[in-house]
Amino acid sequence: MADGRLEAFSDGVLAVAITLLVLDLRLDSTAGHASLAHQLGDHWPAFAAYLVSFFQIGVIWVNHHALLALAARVDRVLMFYNLLLLLWVTTIPFTTSTLAAFLRGGGSDARDAVLLYGLSMTGMGVAFSLILWRLVRHNLLRRPVSRAEANRALLRFGLGSLVYPASALIGLLWPPFTLIAMALLAAYYMIEHTPILPAYDDGAAAVVL
Amino acid sequence: MADGRLEAFSDGVLAVAITLLVLDLRLDSTAGHASLAHQLGDHWPAFAAYLVSFFQIGVIWVNHHALLALAARVDRVLMFYNLLLLLWVTTIPFTTSTLAAFLRGGGSDARDAVLLYGLSMTGMGVAFSLILWRLVRHNLLRRPVSRAEANRALLRFGLGSLVYPASALIGLLWPPFTLIAMALLAAYYMIEHTPILPAYDDGAAAVVL
Amino acid sequence: MADGRLEAFSDGVLAVAITLLVLDLRLDSTAGHASLAHQLGDHWPAFAAYLVSFFQIGVIWVNHHALLALAARVDRVLMFYNLLLLLWVTTIPFTTSTLAAFLRGGGSDARDAVLLYGLSMTGMGVAFSLILWRLVRHNLLRRPVSRAEANRALLRFGLGSLVYPASALIGLLWPPFTLIAMALLAAYYMIEHTPILPAYDDGAAAVVL
Amino acid sequence: MADGRLEAFSDGVLAVAITLLVLDLRLDSTAGHASLAHQLGDHWPAFAAYLVSFFQIGVIWVNHHALLALAARVDRVLMFYNLLLLLWVTTIPFTTSTLAAFLRGGGSDARDAVLLYGLSMTGMGVAFSLILWRLVRHNLLRRPVSRAEANRALLRFGLGSLVYPASALIGLLWPPFTLIAMALLAAYYMIEHTPILPAYDDGAAAVVL
Numbered sequence: 001m002a003d004g005r006l007e008a009f010s011d012g013v014l015a016v017a018i019t020l021l022v023l024d025l026r027l028d029s030t031a032g033h034a035s036l037a038h039q040l041g042d043h044w045p046a047f048a049a050y051l052v053s054f055f056q057i058g059v060i061w062v063n064h065h066a067l068l069a070l071a072a073r074v075d076r077v078l079m080f081y082n083l084l085l086l087l088w089v090t091t092i093p094f095t096t097s098t099l100a101a102f103l104r105g106g107g108s109d110a111r112d113a114v115l116l117y118g119l120s121m122t123g124m125g126v127a128f129s130l131i132l133w134r135l136v137r138h139n140l141l142r143r144p145v146s147r148a149e150a151n152r153a154l155l156r157f158g159l160g161s162l163v164y165p166a167s168a169l170i171g172l173l174w175p176p177f178t179l180i181a182m183a184l185l186a187a188y189y190m191i192e193h194t195p196i197l198p199a200y201d202d203g204a205a206a207v208v209l
Numbered sequence: 210m211a212d213g214r215l216e217a218f219s220d221g222v223l224a225v226a227i228t229l230l231v232l233d234l235r236l237d238s239t240a241g242h243a244s245l246a247h248q249l250g251d252h253w254p255a256f257a258a259y260l261v262s263f264f265q266i267g268v269i270w271v272n273h274h275a276l277l278a279l280a281a282r283v284d285r286v287l288m289f290y291n292l293l294l295l296l297w298v299t300t301i302p303f304t305t306s307t308l309a310a311f312l313r314g315g316g317s318d319a320r321d322a323v324l325l326y327g328l329s330m331t332g333m334g335v336a337f338s339l340i341l342w343r344l345v346r347h348n349l350l351r352r353p354v355s356r357a358e359a360n361r362a363l364l365r366f367g368l369g370s371l372v373y374p375a376s377a378l379i380g381l382l383w384p385p386f387t388l389i390a391m392a393l394l395a396a397y398y399m400i401e402h403t404p405i406l407p408a409y410d411d412g413a414a415a416v417v418l
Numbered sequence: 419m420a421d422g423r424l425e426a427f428s429d430g431v432l433a434v435a436i437t438l439l440v441l442d443l444r445l446d447s448t449a450g451h452a453s454l455a456h457q458l459g460d461h462w463p464a465f466a467a468y469l470v471s472f473f474q475i476g477v478i479w480v481n482h483h484a485l486l487a488l489a490a491r492v493d494r495v496l497m498f499y500n501l502l503l504l505l506w507v508t509t510i511p512f513t514t515s516t517l518a519a520f521l522r523g524g525g526s527d528a529r530d531a532v533l534l535y536g537l538s539m540t541g542m543g544v545a546f547s548l549i550l551w552r553l554v555r556h557n558l559l560r561r562p563v564s565r566a567e568a569n570r571a572l573l574r575f576g577l578g579s580l581v582y583p584a585s586a587l588i589g590l591l592w593p594p595f596t597l598i599a600m601a602l603l604a605a606y607y608m609i610e611h612t613p614i615l616p617a618y619d620d621g622a623a624a625v626v627l
Numbered sequence: 628m629a630d631g632r633l634e635a636f637s638d639g640v641l642a643v644a645i646t647l648l649v650l651d652l653r654l655d656s657t658a659g660h661a662s663l664a665h666q667l668g669d670h671w672p673a674f675a676a677y678l679v680s681f682f683q684i685g686v687i688w689v690n691h692h693a694l695l696a697l698a699a700r701v702d703r704v705l706m707f708y709n710l711l712l713l714l715w716v717t718t719i720p721f722t723t724s725t726l727a728a729f730l731r732g733g734g735s736d737a738r739d740a741v742l743l744y745g746l747s748m749t750g751m752g753v754a755f756s757l758i759l760w761r762l763v764r765h766n767l768l769r770r771p772v773s774r775a776e777a778n779r780a781l782l783r784f785g786l787g788s789l790v791y792p793a794s795a796l797i798g799l800l801w802p803p804f805t806l807i808a809m810a811l812l813a814a815y816y817m818i819e820h821t822p823i824l825p826a827y828d829d830g831a832a833a834v835v836l
Contacts, residue, residue: 009688011217019229020649022299037318062292087678090681093649098663112664225434227431400494454735483636
């Protein structure tokens with residue numbers, strides 16, 4: 001661990017953000033409310049968005065963990081990039097609730113909600129790439145990395161970042177597509193390793209963080 | 210401790226979820242409100258649900274702690290199971306507030322609220338069993354465990370998971386039963402040990418985590 | 419430190435509870451609202467309650483820290499007492515907002531709000547005494563403590579716990595008294611040491627935690 | 628690290644406070660709402676305030692981290708100063724939402740909102756100076772510091788604290804100035820080092836925390 005407090009603070013922000021998502025799940029129990037079962041059916045975008053965003057932030061945590069485990073030390077610029085990452089992550093409860101609220105209405109509002117959601121995911125992906133870039137280019141890693149290996153890692157991370165805006169843009173045609181694509185992306189990044197393996201790596205251990 | 214950050218993140222999520230429960234305790238002080246004493250009596254399901262859910266999450270923390278203390282290392286699949294556990298735990302503030310809001314009304318809404326509450330508890334129980342399964346079957350424990358011992362532990366955990374949906378189903382006949390059963394379950398799991406004892410175990414230490 | 423995760427979880431809950439207090443500071447900016455300056459003056463009980471409760475929880479953290487630093491190990495019963503303590507602490511944002519909302523109205527509502535606030539403080543004080551009792555009576559401390567020293571510590575802690583309900587009862591005559599008394603108690607416990615000093619203690623170090 | 632739990636608790640409070648800021652980003656999706664795009668444009672002060680306050684708290688964390696890393700030990704007075712710092716930091720979500728809500732209206736409300744925002748920043752700056760003062764004057768640092776070096780550090784920190792109220796006062800003439808000045812201050816403190824360098828310092832490492 002390069003810097004216990006950087007990780008502790010990031011863990012705290014990610015833990016609060018992932019738990020705040022639940023505040024959007026609210027049913028109406030005031031006089032004249034629809035039946036609970038009917039409300040649950042009616043609010044499906046809120047539950048779908050909750051599920052997708054929960055795993056998005058969960059996977060961000062898993063990968064943040066894996067990336068920072070590679071660092072031997074942390075500098076101020078990396079701290080700033082980490083703040084940028086957290087900034088985008090903390091917008092996820094907001095863009096998720098906006099998506100949940102406007103998705104069913106369709107029209108330009110649903111498209112704008114999809115763009116907003118894609119923006120927070122894209123910003124998050126870019127910040128992740130900046131962190132990797134800083135680690136690789138400023139020699140903050142625990143072990144030397146060849147230029148070819150570094151380029152390969154940056155390319156793969158960078159390409160990954162492009163999938164988020166692409167998913168949002170395709171969502172302009174059919175908004176629910178974005179939710180589905182983001183869910184698949186979360187599943188992909190759950191399985192996918194960080195491109196640079198730790199020094200003490202050997203087969204099975206590569207999966208261990 | 211197998212992985213400090215896995216535990217730190219889980220602690221964070223559990224701490225936020227257990228504290229967010231209090232957001233459902235709100236009294237009305239706007240003009241024309243009922244007296245405070247009357248409101249307190251009127252909101253008893255909110256206070257009962259708060260108490261039960263607080264100890265549910267508290268006991269989840271105690272057992273999460275005990276289970277992870279057995280792990281020598283953590284793999285990606287276990288991280289995913291842990292996320293599943295946290296997903297169900299973070300729904301508890303929502304299913305608790307739903308139960309509190311709809312329990313008194315009775316009828317199909319109270320029954321649906323009970324089912325919803327039972328669902329989050331059942332999902333949590335299943336995720337716990339998955340974590341234990343992974344630890345036992347993939348050799349992630351700190352000490353070797355015989356097949357017989359592993360089967361016994363999985364059976365006991367698995368049976369425990371069945372009590373949650375059973376409590377919810379019985380609650381369909383009389384909704385408050387679910388709250389009472391969940392309170393008793395929390396009390397039971399507070400006393401009950403993790404089935405597999407740590408390697409450095411000896412009498413008194415078994416109680417120590 | 420007896421158990422890193424017990425302290426991490428408690429720190430998390432205390433940090434969330436102390437920060438949630440701010441959610442009660444809300445001004446009205448909808449059409450036809452009173453001027454900001456007027457609202458600030460009008461909401462003084464909210465600000466006073468915020469300040470007092472912030473330091474209450476802050477001091478609870480300082481003393482929780484000092485108490486747990488004495489423990490060599492932690493058992494399940496102590497974990498349960500710790501959960502009890504956290505239960506009462508997490509009610510503080512609720513009892514604080516209730517006090518803030520009903521204090522100005524006076525009458526029986528103000529008195530009930532004072533009793534409710536006193537209840538969460540008394541419960542917290544009792545839970546603290548239980549933790550100290552468990553540490554002392556079950557030999558969980560880092561160094562042996564004489565029976566006389568243990569009795570003195572328990573007596574002082576126990577007496578402290580009585581001051582909370584007393585402050586609430588006097589508040590029935592003049593509700594703002596409770597806020598003032600609680601503020602003074604927080605100030606007292608900020609200065610006051612834990613009755614049992616750590617083993618490595620020497621003059622100056624006694625103040626250090 | 629002088630005291631793991633002081634930092635863990637502070638990290639928790641800062642993480643919750645920085646994440647709670649997002650609760651102010653809410654759009655209206657009830658019947659008859661304005662279009663999402665229009666609402667986003669209409670709420671620009673909320674987004675600008677979110678951004679500025681996020682980096683304010685982020686930079687507070689970075690500097691809190693750097694300052695506490697200098698401490699060899701922590702005493703009760705320093706804990707109290709730290710609580711004071713956290714008190715002011717936890718008011719930032721409130722003063723930020725107040726600024727966001729009243730900035731556009733202009734008039735005395737916008738000026739009062741600017742003063743309130745400036746107050747929480749000034750209080751935070753003063754608390755930071757108190758922590759530095761305590762560390763320097765009571766010999767809590769990891770290495771001896773000459774009187775000249777200590778005075779220089781205190782002077783620079785103290786002058787920094789004056790910029791916050793100055794920014795708020797100038798904001799009385801044109802309220803948005805305060806937001807801009809606070810953003811510039813956050814950027815400045817992101818780059819600026821803590822005045823006293825750690826003992827193990829050497830060129831590049833000075834940037835590392």
